[in-house]
Amino acid sequence: MEEAIFLIQKMDCPTEEKLIRDRFKTTAGVESMHFNLMQRELTVRHRLGSTQALLKGLTGLGLDPVLKADSLDVSAAALQSNNAVEGFRIPILKWVLMGVSGVAAIGSEVLAWSSGADGS
Known part of the structure; x- marks a missing residue:
């Protein structure tokens, strides 16, 4: 089981949570989603080969996600996370x-x- 954590600055209420749940409820390989609206983080436990489908789905909703952590590719997630923090300074x-x-x-x-x- 893999895990990806996304920073989504535009996710701050249950409306965005519902949009995301509806978007991925039929996606094969997505096992569970945990929403932390205060920290604007979405944790997805999945059995996908990459996080590209997740990123594409979130971007399609207009949420501009940033990959904060990815158990599939730790180095890429750390680099993107550092860039995300700089972008919100x-x-x-x-x-x-x-x-x-x-x-x-x-x-x-x-x-x-x-x-x-x-x-x-």
Whole structure:
């Protein structure tokens, strides 16, 4: 029995889970699927010769899967996993903007509290 783990950033609710289950319920060789919606991971236990059919099916649903781990080809999965993490890295500009907005929010709360004009 082989196992493949996919990172699917577009999978975050039971709707995507149902789409995936419906897509693979009649696929010969797919034994089970485990969904971790919080981590956006799909683990498929299968008896297929490769993960290409799984990748093609997920891509056909518009989910843009990334192979995170594959018991058939550990080296290829590790390489793709590292590239996937790089692709989802948050740019430094967004971190700076989040910091500035946090400081502004705290400043406005302090100002409202100290002036007694908190809107109530």
